[in-house]
Amino acid sequence: MYADCLEMTRSDHQHKQAHLSAEEILELAERGRRCPRYEEYIDHITECAVCRETYKQLLRAELTVRAARKRVWTPTLRIWVPVAAAAMLVLFFGVWILRSNSSQSLALRQVNGVWYEGAMRLPDWAFAAAAQFERPPTPTTRDVQDTAPPAVRLIRPNPANAALDSLTPEFQWERATDAVRYRAWLEHADDTLKINLKVDGVRAMLPEGAQLKAGEEYRLVVEALSADELAGEGLRAVYEFRTLTPEQQERLLWARANRSQAPRACAVIFYQLGFYADVLETLNTLPNEPLVQQWRAAAQEQIRLR
Amino acid sequence: MQDDRRDVLNRLAQEARQGDGETLEVLLMECRSRLQRYFSTRARNRDDCEDLVQEVLLRVSSALPKTELNAPFDHWLYRIASNCLITYYSRAYRQRETAFTQLSDPDSITDLQQDSFEASLLERVADEQAQAMLVRIVKEVCSDVERRVILMHAQRESPESIAQMLQMKPATLRTHLMRGRAKVLAYLIQHRADLLGGSEAIQTAVAALERSGDAPLTEAERRALQETTPKQTDLRRAALKLAKYLRLE
Numbered sequence: 001m002y003a004d005c006l007e008m009t010r011s012d013h014q015h016k017q018a019h020l021s022a023e024e025i026l027e028l029a030e031r032g033r034r035c036p037r038y039e040e041y042i043d044h045i046t047e048c049a050v051c052r053e054t055y056k057q058l059l060r061a062e063l064t065v066r067a068a069r070k071r072v073w074t075p076t077l078r079i080w081v082p083v084a085a086a087a088m089l090v091l092f093f094g095v096w097i098l099r100s101n102s103s104q105s106l107a108l109r110q111v112n113g114v115w116y117e118g119a120m121r122l123p124d125w126a127f128a129a130a131a132q133f134e135r136p137p138t139p140t141t142r143d144v145q146d147t148a149p150p151a152v153r154l155i156r157p158n159p160a161n162a163a164l165d166s167l168t169p170e171f172q173w174e175r176a177t178d179a180v181r182y183r184a185w186l187e188h189a190d191d192t193l194k195i196n197l198k199v200d201g202v203r204a205m206l207p208e209g210a211q212l213k214a215g216e217e218y219r220l221v222v223e224a225l226s227a228d229e230l231a232g233e234g235l236r237a238v239y240e241f242r243t244l245t246p247e248q249q250e251r252l253l254w255a256r257a258n259r260s261q262a263p264r265a266c267a268v269i270f271y272q273l274g275f276y277a278d279v280l281e282t283l284n285t286l287p288n289e290p291l292v293q294q295w296r297a298a299a300q301e302q303i304r305l306r
Numbered sequence: 307m308q309d310d311r312r313d314v315l316n317r318l319a320q321e322a323r324q325g326d327g328e329t330l331e332v333l334l335m336e337c338r339s340r341l342q343r344y345f346s347t348r349a350r351n352r353d354d355c356e357d358l359v360q361e362v363l364l365r366v367s368s369a370l371p372k373t374e375l376n377a378p379f380d381h382w383l384y385r386i387a388s389n390c391l392i393t394y395y396s397r398a399y400r401q402r403e404t405a406f407t408q409l410s411d412p413d414s415i416t417d418l419q420q421d422s423f424e425a426s427l428l429e430r431v432a433d434e435q436a437q438a439m440l441v442r443i444v445k446e447v448c449s450d451v452e453r454r455v456i457l458m459h460a461q462r463e464s465p466e467s468i469a470q471m472l473q474m475k476p477a478t479l480r481t482h483l484m485r486g487r488a489k490v491l492a493y494l495i496q497h498r499a500d501l502l503g504g505s506e507a508i509q510t511a512v513a514a515l516e517r518s519g520d521a522p523l524t525e526a527e528r529r530a531l532q533e534t535t536p537k538q539t540d541l542r543r544a545a546l547k548l549a550k551y552l553r554l555e
Contacts, residue, residue, distance in 0.1 A: 021312055022380035025345070032473045039450070045471065046454040049461065052471070054381040059470060065348045070393045133414030 020044055020051045029058040045098075094122035107264055120261035125251065129272065130265035137271075151235030152176050152222040160303045162274030164218075164241045165252060167211045171197065171204045171220060176235065177226035183231055189217035189240070215245040240306075248273055260285065267295060276302045314381055319379035323370055330370070336362050337383055344387055349394070358394060362387050436501065444486070447493045452486030455479060484546065490536060491545035491552070496533065502552050511551035523547060 020028075020041060028041045035041065045052045087180055107117050115127040122130060156172040157164055173185060184197040184204040195212075197204035204222070212218060218241050225234035244252060251269055259266040259282045263276040267286075271276040286292045317334060322330040341359045349355040375382055375386050444456050451472070458468045469479040498504055508531065516522055523531075527544035530536035 006329075019378050019381065022378070022384040025381075026384065042454060042472070043450075050377045052458075052461075052463075054377065054385055055471060056467060057388045061348075061391045064395050064506045081442065173509050274481045 019048060022054060026049060026058055029055060029062050064156075103262065117262035117265050120258055120265075122262060122265055123254070126254070126265045126269065129268035130262065132268050133264040133291065133295070136291060137298045150237035150239075152179075152182070152224050152237040154220070154222070154237070154239055157241070158277045159239055160277040160306065162240070162242065162276065162302070163248075164212070164243050164304065165249070165275075167214060167243055168206055169212070171222070173202050173222055176224035177204055178226040180227045182227050183223040183225065183234070185221055186212070187219045187221060189219065211294045212243050214243050217242040217246075242274065244273065245255075262278070269297070271302075273300060274302075276300075312378060316379050317368065319375065319382075323373075323375075325371065330367060333383065334367060337363060337366060340380075340383070341387055344384070345391070348391055358387075358390055362390050365390070440490070443493055443498075444490055447489045448486045449482075452482050452489070454491070455482045456486045459483060485542075487549065488542035488546045492541045492547055495545055495548075496536065496541065508548070509553070511548045514551040515547055518551075521547060 024037075024041060025045075028035050028038065028045070032038070045055050108127075110118050115122045115124075115130070117126075117130050152172065153159075153174040155174060156245070158170060173182075176182075182199050182202065182204070184199050186195045186197065186206075187193065195206065195210060197206055206212070220239045220241065221236055222239075223234040223236045225231065252273055252275065253271075255266040255269040256278070259278075263282050263285050267279050267282040270276070270282060276299045280296060283292050283299070284295050315333070318329055318336065322333050332382040338359060341362050342355065345355040345358045346352075349358055362383070366383065369386075373382075377385075435543075441457070443525060444453055448456060454472060455468055458471070459465070463471075465476060465479055467482075469476045472479070475481075494501055495508060502508060511529075512523060512531070523544055524540075526537070526540045527547070531542035531544050
């Protein structure tokens with residue numbers, strides 16, 4: 001009775017006079033509301049019992065297929081997700097252990113007789129240094145007597161370093177209390193030579209045309225004079241440095257240029273040359289593993305001894 | 307184009323039913339390509355797809371001569387195909403097909419099925435002319451979704467089946483059904499009280515409601531029943547409460 005009644009109301013719609021094709025109904029069952037003609041199809045199905053029956057049947061089949069696929073995937077995922085998670089965990093810890101225990105062997109490798117640290121090709125002398133990274137120096141146990149802080153605190157070159165990176169160095173220090181002027185000079189370690197430096201405020205440099213001898217040891221003396229003090233009466237600070245040989249200067253330049261690519265080799269080279277501040281700076285880029293800690297302790301000990 | 311092919315298919319089916327063997331061969335060839343498309347994305351592998359196609363074609367060839375087609379042939383074909391598909395998966399997993407109630411919220415379905423206090427007003431209409439008029443009212447006052455829900459329900463589709471077809475949750479279906487009914491009843495009370503037996507019948511329904519012990523009408527709902535331009539929300543609430551005490555004349 002209702003079907004008849006409904007038939008009466010559809011005469012104004014052309015599409016409602018015929019049945020939908022099975023393909024159209026299938027498209028509706030497959031795509032649901034995403035079907036481009038959803039409104040039209042579902043309106044027809046609302047009123048057409050034949051198409052509705054086909055739609056219901058196709059919909060049931062679609063739901064059965066979807067449910068079956070879900071049944072297949074769910075147990076598979078239940079097994080594989082924990083397995084994958086466990087594998088990832090093992091991999092993570094494996095990498096972590098390898099990195100912490102054998103960083104040296106991972107860092108150094110030989111290809112066709114050439115040594116590399118990471119991707120950095122090492123000269124022979126740099127390889128020797130890199131190989132030495134596994135044998136950090138034993139920190140000395142010498143006691144250092146507590147001394148008063150220097151009257152004049154040197155800023156440049158870094159007093160933590162035992163060597164000068166230039167034969168024509170420039171010096172700079174912090175302004176001392178009550179000081180109105182300064183005197184500064186360099187003495188050869190064996191007292192055979194004294195070079196008066198040209199002082200300009202808190203800076204000093206070698207006289208024009210002068211330069212230090214390579215591979216020698218020098219003492220820098222800075223004297224701070226107050227207004228009523230004469231030369232020789234002021235407070236003095238003494239710093240000891242040595243200059244580098246040409247070969248050492250070449251290694252220093254190489255190490256400073258490649259410290260990020262070959263940090264282990266460079267840290268050892270800096271240590272050998274007496275550039276302890278550079279050693280610490282380079283070690284800070286490495287993981288805090290036991291070898292790194294030992295090298296850091298050794299460099300800090302050298303700085304403390306200065 | 308598609309209609310032409312459907313016509314050809316229907317004509318072939320009619321001829322095949324009358325025992326024309328060659329036509330049956332042509333028909334089955336035509337069916338094969340459609341079935342392969344249908345099963346290729348639904349069966350689990352190519353072999354199963356072929357088996358399913360064969361099974362459907364066998365069923366078609368054996369059932370066609372004995373069957374009075376009350377639907378287009380392509381509908382009949384796809385119904386058989388989907389039946390085979392459901393059986394195939396049921397066999398594969400040794401269980402019956404998944405009922406819709408297992409896929410969504412079964413509680414809401416039960417709730418809706420028990421909601422029989424208000425048997426559809428449309429179902430009580432005996433006169434065909436009145437039915438047609440009610441259908442027009444439904445189309446006029448209800449939204450698209452409410453209209454679909456009410457008309458399907460009027461054609462004795464179960465709530466879970468309607469929810470499945472319209473791809474909505476049973477609770478949502480219930481909301482649309484109740485809202486649609488409220489709109490239709492409110493319209494009848496306000497504009498076509500004569501179909502309900504006039505204002506006297508409405509007052510009788512109010513009295514019956516009060517005697518029943520069900521939730522009584524609020525003051526606002528009483529007012530809405532008497533006013534000529536009532537507040538629609540109050541009128542609809544009142545209409546739903548009175549629904550089971552109203553009769554179409």
